[in-house]
Amino acid sequence: MAKQERAIRTRQAIVEAAGAVFDEHGYTSTTIAMVLERSDVTKGALYFHFPSKEALAQAVLNEQVPFGIVPPQACKLQEIVDMTFVVGQRLLTSSLLRGSIRLAVDQEAPSRIDHGGPFRQWSERLEELLELARERGELLPTVQPRQTVELLVGCFSGIQLMSRALSGRADLGERLSVLWAHILPSIAVPGLLPALDTRADRGVRVLASPERVAS
């Protein structure tokens, strides 16, 4: 294994461990020693990549958007729908993703950390897709992409929060399905609506499909 590749793997192992510890303990109670123990790397390696707890938290926060990678679809609105269901599904299995979302949502992390980062990153990624959807004639002419994507990001944040509080996220797929049923008629041209798949188990099915993109 080349030196650079090893460094990338070590860094990723640290970020994964930090995400899991932040998920379980939150920012304040997490210590670098806890991350060190979880990640099974040397103290020197950890401090080489991350000089502080703040740097660890910032790295974990920046890891969210790759969890939204989904197989490309001819219909770009379907791709956006798929992103929400896939992120919802991955929340159940990835402690890094849960840790990242906890850091973005909890107020306890110090204000030096950019809590807004993930909100902006998701909005930018979704806006690219929504602009593609517009070019392909999928959107109603009234749609203002920036407003709509920021609404989606805000709604997703709160829906996963409520689902966590009420069902440990078990009903997140159902709640996302309800969101899309209410919002799509204000976004998509009517002819597209019957073809869009927004059933609660969409995330499970996308992740099980053979052409799924590895994450």
Next chain:
Amino acid sequence: MAKQERAIRTRQAIVEAAGAVFDEHGYTSTTIAMVLERSDVTKGALYFHFPSKEALAQAVLNEQVPFGIVPPQACKLQEIVDMTFVVGQRLLTSSLLRGSIRLAVDQEAPSRIDHGGPFRQWSERLEELLELARERGELLPTVQPRQTVELLVGCFSGIQLMSRALSGRADLGERLSVLWAHILPSIAVPGLLPALDTRADRGVRVLASPERVAS
């Protein structure tokens, strides 16, 4: 002042102080001593009403729904819209409300505390109003009130969160206006839509109106 009335005022002073301290410091860092200092009541009075930090947090969590009190409207959907804008506006001025929302959203409060309480209480209150809206013929026949109100509560939670992270909640009214523009066409009968006021400053105007209900 009767003894009972004094007790109620003392209790309210403690809850207000606790809300402010939880808002600023979160659950873990808050101590009863901090609440005591802020509330200007005696230690004996505080422990008489609240034997523990947990009891204080639970009381603060239960204080959210009264912030949604708005003047009655002939159109019940308008009343629901008004609740969201008024709560958004009151978030700017009430540290008790901010503290209560922080406790519901942050994962750091121990799991013995019922994080789901405010989500359920808002949903119940909104469901009553949405059932009235249905009786008055305001709703599309496809609306399932429980699903719609839980969606609204989830979306509101996330939108205020995103607004806090990106603008210190300065743009919350704008974001709520975008939410309603996307969701109302899936809820209200079409004839009602032009009459519903969902402009960003709705909360300010409702709170300034002479018939507003004191809170």
